[in-house]
Amino acid sequence: MNNTTIVTGLWDINRANRPFDTYKEAFKKLLSVDQNMFIFIPSELEEFVWKHRSRDNTAVKIFNLEDLKLMYDPFWNKTQEIRTSESWKLGTGEHGWLWDSPQLNLEWYNPIVQSKMFMLHDVTIYNPFDTEYFYWVDAGLTLTTPEGHLRDEPVIDKLHEYTSAEEFMFLSFPYKPAGEVHGFLHPAINKYAGEDITYVCRGGLFGGHKKAISQANGEYYSLLEQTLADGYMGTEESIFSIMAHRDPYTYRRFKLEENGWVGTFTFDVINKTAKLVEIDGDAIKQRYESKKLVPSNVTKLVSTNIYMLTFNMPDQLTHTINTMNQTYGLMSHPSKFIFDNSTDEQSIHENKLIAKQHGFEYLHLGSNTGICGGRQAVAEHFHESDADYMLFFEDDMTFNTIDQEGKFCRNGFRKYIDNIYEIIHKIMYIEDFDFLKLSFTEVYFDNDKQCSWYNVPQPVRETYWPDYCSLPEIGLDPNCPKTSFGTINTLDEVSYITGDIYYGNWPMIVSKEGNRKMFIDTVFENPFESTWMSHMFQLTKEGKLNPAILLASPIWHDRIEFYKAEDRREN
Numbered sequence: 001m002n003n004t005t006i007v008t009g010l011w012d013i014n015r016a017n018r019p020f021d022t023y024k025e026a027f028k029k030l031l032s033v034d035q036n037m038f039i040f041i042p043s044e045l046e047e048f049v050w051k052h053r054s055r056d057n058t059a060v061k062i063f064n065l066e067d068l069k070l071m072y073d074p075f076w077n078k079t080q081e082i083r084t085s086e087s088w089k090l091g092t093g094e095h096g097w098l099w100d101s102p103q104l105n106l107e108w109y110n111p112i113v114q115s116k117m118f119m120l121h122d123v124t125i126y127n128p129f130d131t132e133y134f135y136w137v138d139a140g141l142t143l144t145t146p147e148g149h150l151r152d153e154p155v156i157d158k159l160h161e162y163t164s165a166e167e168f169m170f171l172s173f174p175y176k177p178a179g180e181v182h183g184f185l186h187p188a189i190n191k192y193a194g195e196d197i198t199y200v201c202r203g204g205l206f207g208g209h210k211k212a213i214s215q216a217n218g219e220y221y222s223l224l225e226q227t228l229a230d231g232y233m234g235t236e237e238s239i240f241s242i243m244a245h246r247d248p249y250t251y252r253r254f255k256l257e258e259n260g261w262v263g264t265f266t267f268d269v270i271n272k273t274a275k276l277v278e279i280d281g282d283a284i285k286q287r288y289e290s291k292k293l294v295p296s297n298v299t300k301l302v303s304t305n306i307y308m309l310t311f312n313m314p315d316q317l318t319h320t321i322n323t324m325n326q327t328y329g330l331m332s333h334p335s336k337f338i339f340d341n342s343t344d345e346q347s348i349h350e351n352k353l354i355a356k357q358h359g360f361e362y363l364h365l366g367s368n369t370g371i372c373g374g375r376q377a378v379a380e381h382f383h384e385s386d387a388d389y390m391l392f393f394e395d396d397m398t399f400n401t402i403d404q405e406g407k408f409c410r411n412g413f414r415k416y417i418d419n420i421y422e423i424i425h426k427i428m429y430i431e432d433f434d435f436l437k438l439s440f441t442e443v444y445f446d447n448d449k450q451c452s453w454y455n456v457p458q459p460v461r462e463t464y465w466p467d468y469c470s471l472p473e474i475g476l477d478p479n480c481p482k483t484s485f486g487t488i489n490t491l492d493e494v495s496y497i498t499g500d501i502y503y504g505n506w507p508m509i510v511s512k513e514g515n516r517k518m519f520i521d522t523v524f525e526n527p528f529e530s531t532w533m534s535h536m537f538q539l540t541k542e543g544k545l546n547p548a549i550l551l552a553s554p555i556w557h558d559r560i561e562f563y564k565a566e567d568r569r570e571n
Contacts, residue, residue, distance in 0.1 A: 002036070002129070002131070003131050003132050003133055003157070003160070004035065004036060004131055004132075004133045004134070004135065004156055004157045004159075004160065005035075005036045005037065005038055005123060005127070005128075005129050005131045005133070005134045005135075006030075006033065006035050006036065006037045006038070006135055006137050006156055007037075007038050007039075007040075007119060007120050007123045007134055007135065007136050007137070007207075008027075008030065008037065008038075008039055008040070008136070008137050008138065008139050009039060009040030009041060009063065009112075009116075009119060009139065010023060010024075010027050010041055010045060010139035010140075011041075011042055011065060011068070011108070011112060012042075013065075013102075013106050013108040013109060013112065014106070015102050015106065015109075016102070016105070022140075022143075023139060023140050024048070026139065026140040026141070026142045026143050027139040027140065028048075028052055029142040029147040029150075029151070030137065030139060030141060030142055030147075030150065031049065031052040031053050032052065032147070032151050033150045033151050033156070034057070034151070035057065035154075035156060035157065036057045036058075036129040036131060037053065037057065037058050037059070038058075038059045038060075038061070038123045038126070038128065039053075039058065039059070039060050039061070040061050040063040040068075040119055041060060041061075041062065041063060042062070042063065042064045042065065043062050043064060046060060046062065057129065059126070059128040059129070061126075065108060068108075068111060068112065068115060069111065071115055071118055071119075072111040072114070072115050072118075074225065075111070075114070075224060075225070075228055076111060078228040078229065079110050079111060079114075079228065079233065080107060082228065082231065082232075082233045083103065083104060083107070083110065083233070088104075088183065088233065089104060091179070091180055091183055091185050092179070092180060092183070098183055101183075103182070103183055103233075103235060104183075110233070110235060113203055113235050113236045113237075114224060114235065114236045114239070116136050116203060116236055117136075117216065117217055117220045117221075117236065118217065118221075119136070120134055120135075120136045120206075120207060120213060120217070121213055121214065121217035124210040124213050124214065127210070132160075132165075132209055132210060133157075133159070133160045133207070133208065133209055133210070134207050134208075134210060134213055135156055135159060135169075135205060135206065135207030135208075136203075136205065136206055136207055137150075137156065137204070137205055138203070138204040138205070140204075141204050141205060141262065144204065144260070144261055144262040144263065145261075145262040145263040145265075145266045146263055146266070149263065149266035149267065149270060150266070153266075153269075153270045155266050155269050155270060158269055159207075159208075159269070160208065160209065162252070162254075162274065162276055163208055163209070163212075163252050163276070164209070165208075165209040165211050165212060166209075166211065166212055166215075166250065166297060166329075167208060167209075167212055167249075167250060167251075167252045168206070168207070168208045168212040168213065168215070168216045168250060168251050168252065169206060169207060169208050169252055169253075169254070170201035170202070170206050170240055170244055170251055170252070170253050170254075171201065171202045171204070171205055171206070171253065171254050171256055171262065171265060172199040172200060172201045172202065172241075172244065172253045172254070172255060172256065172277070173199060173200060173202065173255070173256040173257065173258055173259070173260040174198065174199050174255075174258050175197065175198065175199050175200040175241075176198075180234070181197055181200060181234055181237075181238050181241060182200075182234035182235045182237055182238045183233060183234045183235070183238075184227070184232050184233060184234030184238040185232060188227075188230070188232050189232070189234070189238060189241075189242065192223065192226075192227065192242045192246075193241065193242045193245035193246055194245060194246050195245055197241055197245060198245075199241065199244075199253070199255075200237050200238075200240075200241050201237055201240035201241050201243075201244050201251075201253065202237060202240075202256070202260060202262070203235065203236045203237045203240065204262060205262060206240065211328070212250070215250070215419075216243070216250075216251070218492075219243055220239055220240075220243065223239050223242055223243065224239055227239070227242075247297060248277075248279050248284060249279060249284070249297045249300035249301070250297045250300075252276050252277070253276065253277045254268075254274060254275075254276060254277070255277050281301075284301075285301050297422065298422065298425040298426050298429045299329065299333045299421070299422055299425050301429075302388040302389060302425065302429065303334070303335070303386065303387045303388050303389075304333065304334040304335070304387055304388065304389045304390065304391065304425070304509075305334060305335050305336075305337060305381075305382055305385055305387040305389070305390045305391070306330070306334040306335070306336045306337065306390070306391045306393070307337050307339060307378045307381075307382070307390060307391065307392045307393065308320070308321070308336070308337070308338050308339065308360065308393050308394075308395060309339050309341065309371065309374040309375065309378070309392070309393070309394050309395065310338060310339070310340055310341065310342065310351060310394075310395040311340075311341040311342055311343075311368065311395070312341075312342045312343060312344045312347045313347065313395060313561045314347055314350035314351055314354060315560065315561055316395050316396060316559065316560055316561045317338075317351060317354055317395045318354055319398070319558070319560050320393065320395050320396065320397065320398050320558070321354065321358050323398040323399045323400075323401055323558075324393075324398075324399055325358070326399070326401045326402070327399045327401070327420065327421060328418065328419055328420075328421065328422075329419065329421040329422055330399070330420075330421045331358070331359070333421070334387075334391070335361070335385075335387065336358070336359055336360040336361065337360060337361050337362075337363060337378075337381070338351060338354070338355045338360045338361070338362050338363065339363050339365055339374050339377060339378055339381075340362065340363065340364045340365060341365050341367075341368045341369055341370070341373075341374055342364070342368075343367070343368050348364060363381075365377055369571070370571040371394065371505060371529070371571075372505070372527045372528060372529060372531075372532070372571045373527075373571045375392060375505065375519075376519060376523070376527060378390070378392055379515055379518070379519035379520065380519070380520070382510075382512075382515055383512075383515060383516060383519075383520050387512070388511070388512055389425065389428060389509055389510065389511055389512070390509070390510050390515065391507060391508075391509050391510075392507060392508065392510070393507050394505070396557055396558060396559040396560075397506065397507050397555055397556075397557060397558075398555070398556055398557075398558040399420075399554060399555060400415045400416045400553075400554050400555070400556055401416070402416060402418075404416040405418075409440070409441040409553035410441055410446075411440055411441050411446055411448070411553070413440050413441065413550075413551055413552045413553045414552050414553070414554075415552075415553050415554060415556075416554060417494055417550075417552055417554050419492075420438075420494075420554055423491065423492050423494050424436060424438065424509050424550070425509070426491055426492065427491055427494075427496055427548070428509055428511060430491070431489075431548065432511070432546065433498075433511065433514070433546050433547060433548045434510070434511055434513065434514025434517060434518070434545050434546045434547055435501075435503075435508045435509065435510045435511070435514045435518070435545075435547050435548075436496065436508060436509050436547070436548050436549065436550065437501060437504070437506060437507075437508045437547070437548070437549040437550065438506070438507045438508055438509065438549075438550055438554060438555050439506055439507065439550065439552070439553045439554060439555035439556070440549055440550060440551060440552060440553050441553040442504065442506055442557070443557045445504075447483060447501065447502070447549055448482055448483055449480055449481075449482060449483065450480065450481045450482060450483045450484070450500065450502060451502045451504065451533060452500070452502045452503075452533050452534060452537035453465060453480050453481050454471065454476075454480070454530070455530040455531075455533045455534045455537075456534045456537060456538065457534070460534070460538060464541065465481050468481060483499060483500055483501065483502070484499050484500045485497050485498070485499035485500075486498035486499040488551070494550065494551075494552060495550070495551040495552070496548050496549065496550050496551060497548060497549060497551055498546075498547070498548045499547075499548075500537065500540050500541065500547075501540070501547035501548060501549045502533055502536075502537060503518070503529075503532050503533045503535075503536040503537070503547075504529065504533065505529050506555065507555050514545070514546075517539060517544060517545055518532070518536055518539075518545070522535065526571040527571055528571065
């Protein structure tokens, strides 16, 4: 009972037909639950809370209605505008149910219920009890479930056993809409959901791991902002239902009966008979692809191979893998392969042990095939696999970890991105890029300069740079042509840019089709990085290759061990 925090709150908004004393009595029953609890309340309820709670496992935040208004401020004016509009009122017909609803008649109703997610997320940050799991529980939940289920059984603390750290839990009940869902009109809500709404997710009990809550809060905020701006409003349950229909991999559900009675669910948890709604993966993937929706968790829909090329440096390999282990999601999802160019028997032995320890499949290339030889072997392996994407790393290409948060590369781009693994998959999924480079800044070169200029044949150089087609006799040209960029886009607060992005042996995520065009259709007997750079630049200019690059630098060349220069090979 030490790894879960219940989050709740209660305010008197003079709701008709439901005396506040009814809610206080139900709240008192919830307060009897001997579990970590964080409570948002107005100052007038503080004495009531401490009368029924121990200070050992209780945190109270005095949160008067005006404080809540500040939290809800970005949405307050639009909520009140819709609430008082004649068109919204008529959404359920002349003298329909909405006319007598608290949503319409009480200015505070929607701001309160639609702030539950924000309060839940805030508590994951405060985290006074240092727990991993957090669940919003309505102050009046005991009106829909026997109080003993919560007080005498550790029901809430058992919920995390059903979901992973990446999954968010809802309770849902079947719902056949008659023109709207809690005031949110058809067909608009179906459009946001990506399919017809068939169930509604309840707002009385929801939550999960703090990581899942952070993700859910971001999506909830975005949807609430968008739907209100478009003139649509239901309750928090309308937004929850959109989220769950859009991405059932992330938003897992327990199914209630049509009456929405929570007691049936808590009884099943106690008796270990509770089951999450099963996911029809094939149907969902087809729907995402046909409608080009971007689920919150693309990596549940696609498969990815991660490749690591190494040579004679087990400590270097371990160092890089350790940074990958600190990169959320990177090591838990993909199939992972170590391609070993090592010639030293002891290194080969140690690399095999490292592979086993970290869940990599080990393949020795038979000899030192070089950096490009290894990458070609990777491309051919990926081509024959069932994976949708591949990520390729050399053993000195490390992910910047959280200690780099707030720091910037020499080009002014951030060096750390939380959840980068999921984000780059989202970008590839929605944009259909052939490859996406993962770092704008490299050791010796930056991607604002067109490195391909040095490597293409002279006739190609004269075609694309007729006014600047002479190479320097030695070294690099400080005035070499700049990269021709296209459009800048942003997804999940990460920006990326299209254009004539040059190929390099730095890490990138590559699609199956991109890999075919880059490495399979044309195979060079002894490729150099410069050979591929020239070839892929020409494909890009011909419109046959679609690359992009992050406007970020989360990858760095971090070599901690060095081999002799004469041992280095490209092919």
